[in-house]
Amino acid sequence: MDKNIEKTKALLLASQEGMTSKERIINDIVDGKVTLLSIDDISERLSISQNIINEWIKNSDPSFEAPKRLHQSLLVKSYEQQIKRSFYRKLYNKDIYFPVPDIYIGLEPRWEKETIKSWLRKCNK
Secondary structure, eight states, rough: HHHHHHHHHHHHHHHHHHOOOOHHHHHHHHTOOOOEEEEEHHHHTTTOOHHHHHHHHHHHHHTTOOOHHHHHOOOOHHHHHHHHHHHHHHHHHHTTTOOOOSEEEETEEEEEHHHHHHHHHHTTT
16 A cells, blocks of 8 residues: 555655656666566466567557568568467457556667566556
8 A cells, every 4th residue: 555655645745746657667777676577588488478468568558560580580470370370369368458668768669577477467456
């Protein structure tokens, strides 16, 4: 409960100072106060493929573009396999909404640990 009060205070102070959430994250990064997670980190911790996480993010933000990875582009699969996998993934993952990235560093999306924790709590209610 104390954490929520502190978070609320910080949000109120930030709004009074005219600081957006992006500015707060940037300040926290520079001050070493925040741990950011990449799609690789999240995928590994949740034991879920990056492709599925990318689809969940797209459910939340249709403009989201997954970062292109060299090793992904080198994987060659038959067109038929790609269509089948894409169809099944969309069928089973269409109602899962993953939080949009808190910030982009270059083209790489990043999430705060708290964002992922909140999402996991909501998923398990």
